[in-house]
Amino acid sequence: MSKQNIPPYARGYEGFKGTVGRTVEQSDPWWPEEKRAPGNSPNIVLVLLDDMGYSDIGPFGSEIATPTLDRLAQRGVRLTNYHTTPVCSPARAAVLTGLNPHRAGYASVANSDPGYPGFRLELGEDVATLPEVLRGHGYATYAVGKWHLTRDALLNAAADKSSWPIQRGFDQYYGALEAFNSFFHPNQIVQDNTIVQRESTPEGYYLTDDYTGHALEFIKGLRASDSRKPFFLYFAHTAMHGPLGAKESDIDKYRGTYDVGWDAIRQQRYHRQVQAGIIPAGTPLPEAVGKLGREIPSWESLDEDTRFIYAKYMEVYAAMVDNVDQSLGRIVDLLEELGELDNTIIVFTSDNGGTAEGGPEGTRSYFSRFANLPGIPGDFERDTPLNPELIGGPRAMSHYPEGWGNVSNTPFRFYKGQTYAGGIRVPLIISWPRGLPTDGSIRRQYQYVTDLTPTLLELAGLKHPGTRHNLPAKSIDGASFATVLHNPEAPSTHTEQYSEWGGNRGFYRDGWKVVANHEPGTPYDDGEWELYHVEQDPNEINNLACRYPEKLRELADAWERAAWENTVFPLDDRSNPHSYRRRAAEAEFDKPVTILPGTPKLERYRSSKLTKLRAFRVYIDVEYDDGNEGILLSHGDQGGGYALYIKEGKLWFAFNEYGRLHDVDCGSIPIGHHDIVLNTIPLPNFRATHKVYLDGRQAGALDEVWALIGFAPFSGIDVGVNRGGPVHWGLYEQHGSYRYTGKLHSVRYVPGPRTDYDPELIAELERDVEAAGD
Structure with missing residues (x-):
């Protein structure tokens, strides 16, 4: 096929380099038996949390008990300069494809459909997923938990299911297709391609435990039938997405822990991060600021009743993190019992930074926080005043105040949905005792979410076919950082990257970054850009736009070029009626x-x-x-x-x-x-x-x-x-x-x-x- 005959969506495929440096020929068949993974290929467990901030786990400075993650970090590698997208569906698309989110069709979450190219909100037929590639190499592929890569109009039983997990490369699936769910009474659970109908949820039911039980079942079922076949488990938690809910036994562990308030907890996390080398000594802690630039009140300025309620919210959040660690511990224990832990690559990360969805005061009526349509009256109630004792249980749809979200993102500023570090810089832990360093070392090189797919393929010794269903597939944008994992002195393999969501923009290149924090309904102009030398100022405190206008112009222009190349335009901040269009x-x-x-x-x-x-x-x-x-x-x-x-x-x-x-x-x-x-x-x-x-x-x-x-x-x-x-x-x-x-x-x-x-x-x-x- 000559270059001029390659369809536009597949340009860049010809001469495509596999992740282990082998050229993929267009005549290659989908992997025959002799090319498949050998029996000693590593298992892969990819654990993706939802809305969890940079500092919410022990290895990144938290006071929350996470012994399983502590163990994995001690015998693995922590990446402290890893970045993702501002919101969840784009991150999930990037994780599973290696494509920039807009090229994958996910400019936003899968709950809109304005008709723009970057807003397909479905993975195209020319987009190969990691489970599809791994299954082609002979892996068993399993997914549990949140999917959120199917448009909301396609969630019903009669819909086309081509974007459901089974059709995108997974042998088995158990979870929720939606963005979030109740942890006690889930609104919809899907098993493979079937919506599960329950008369009622069992007594003591908890969603994370349910997911975990099915993950263990998948692995046990495989090993009962095949002792050698490697598996890929994609465990996409609904936690930590609101509405927050936790088991009483887990909440009890944290009673009184947060009575000292968010100022003290943030300082404690910051000091632990410096002590552990997560952030460089001397890095200042930014002023505590809410999502819209509001001042976060000091804890001492709050009255006693308010402090009680706010502390309760964070007890629930901590209990959820604790439970996630318990979940991973059950999987690690099974792998150890099977004798497969040392040859399993375990990846743990978050899809975006901590959120301010709970608003300044938190909420016990989470859905009222999503009533964000134009014209909503100012007296619309955002927090139904239920008994505070109900917070975290099945009767209250709860979320913590943005003061705690600010703590989650320590030491950074701002939140999910924004392109500052607080929205897109998240923890990443990778453990593989058989193939990676086991000294608990830290990597400070910049890497991006699209790098996970090529990295995992290279670590497993596999190549990306460059095709899907024997037709050319879009070339991936990520770069393997296997060299970085092996060598702390290796250079970053990802030197520049754009970001965008809801009109918020950002561009990183070689230690410099521009950020535009866009106010919906206002013009997109150069006056929105801020400039930070993040290599020296990682938490983006000192805006250097006036001092280095040439650098700002260089990076702003680079963002625009990347935006055109990745189908980012038109920008959509939801202020235009066109944003609410739906298909005929x-x-x-x-x-x-x-x-x-x-x-x-x-x-x-x-x-x-x-x-x-x-x-x-x-x-x-x-x-x-x-x-x-x-x-x-x-x-x-x-x-x-x-x-x-x-x-x-x-x-x-x-x-x-x-x-x-x-x-x-x-x-x-x-x-x-x-x-x-x-x-x-x-x-x-x-x-x-x-x-x-x-x-x-x-x-x-x-x-x-x-x-x-x-x-x-x-x-x-x-x-x-x-x-x-x-x-x-x-x-x-x-x-x-x-x-x-x-x-x-x-x-x-x-x-x-x-x-x-x-x-x-x-x-x-x-x-x-x-x-x-x-």
Whole structure:
């Protein structure tokens, strides 16, 4: 094939160098048996945490007990200058492909679809994944945990599954396709290509433990059938993503630990980092600043009640980190029992820095924090004042305040979503006793998330085929840092790198970095750029833009060149209505739908299209006989939702307003056949009224409550039962899933007009105006 005949998406493939220096020929078949990994090839365990900051584990300065990670760091290598992307889906795409996130199609998280080239939010057919490559070399490939590489419109049971884990190279998968989940009552679990339906979650259930159990099961199952076949385990934790939740036994370990406050804990972590050589001695600790530049109050300035609540949040966070370490410990113990620990490459890192999603004061109503649409009123409640004792448990959707996020990112400034070090510099530990140094040494060379795929392939002695399904694949952008792992004096293999998310931009080259912290809705201009000599100023305190304008111009221009090369444009800060566009095929989701009893729970995003920011009616065809009880309809969970149920001869409407429960008595229900209607009427300013009709007569109403928006309701629609997270906690405690005991014929949703402040509607109107002007 001549160079001019190579399709544009595959340019750069010809003469592609494999990660061990062998040229891949275009005539190479997908790996035949004789080219596959020998029996002594290393296993690979890649553990990826979600939203965990630089200092949250013991080997990087934390007070949290992480004995397994301590052990791996002591007999492995720590990379202290490793960088990732500002948010999770782009990082996951980069980890698993070696491509820059925009080239992989992930400019953002998989919860939008504006139609730009870098926003495919699906891995293309010309993108080869690490599990696909390893499986081609004879590896068994397993994934557990968070996926978040499938567009939200493709999470339902009828969707095309080409972007689900099994179709992207994994032999087996168990986890959640969504961005986050409840740790006690997950809204959706997928096993391979099947959505798991549970009547209720088992007593004592905890999501991380569930993931871990399946990971162990996969490994044990392989070894029972094949003693030599190497495996790749991708363990992508839902922790530390909100809503935060932990087991009481783990929280108990940290009771009182954080009463000293975030100022003291941050200082302690900083001193341990200096003492351990994680950061150079003399590195100053920046002023504590919130995500939007707000001052983080000193701990002593807070009143006693506030300190109690804030400390409780961090106890839960620490318990989650502790539990993750326990999870990894169970895997390490199994590998040791099998005699395979020394020949297993274990990688531990985070997808981005610690987050400020909890806001300045934290929250017990996490979903209300995602109500970030244009026009949200200033009095919208961001923290439902539940009993503080519920923080960290299944009844509160919690997240810690940004003061603790600032501690997580010690010694850096800022947070997830930003291109400062706090958002993109994270811990990385690699252990492989058979093939790497075991002296617990540190590497300070700059490396980037795209380097993991080529590094793992080189360590395993394997090459990237440069193809997928016998067709040319996009060449990877990362560079193996195997030489750095072997030699602390080796130069970095990744000397420059762009970053971007939501209009926030950054570019690193040879120890210098420019950063643009963009305010949505404002112009993208040169005045946003800041310049830091991060080799000498790693936590980006001294802005040198005025002192070295030529260097700033050089790096800003380099960012723009990289942006064009990586399909970064157009920049999207979510201030433009175009950002909220969706594909025309999603119009199917706006049609009325009849749901019969026995139907699996209708997935969250599919359900939301029937109800969110619009009028809708629900028609329930039901028979009632004396003594019949139970849920007729439920949509949502503890974090927000609604339900209709019959109890003790009465019809009730329950509305969970981000954790605040309204229970409306709709009166007695006579024996016989009934038509029940729920009529939801949207109001101005993101509020709504709900009316319930029994056989044509209004039986109850709930006036002017906040509309459920953002990710609420997070669980989908259930008919005749409330599986998973309960909308009404009191009913759950008494009756569990509370399946209706009478005859329920059907539930029919009829979506009505959308509100004039629905961003998707505004985007469609903008599109129509533009089309009319063409």
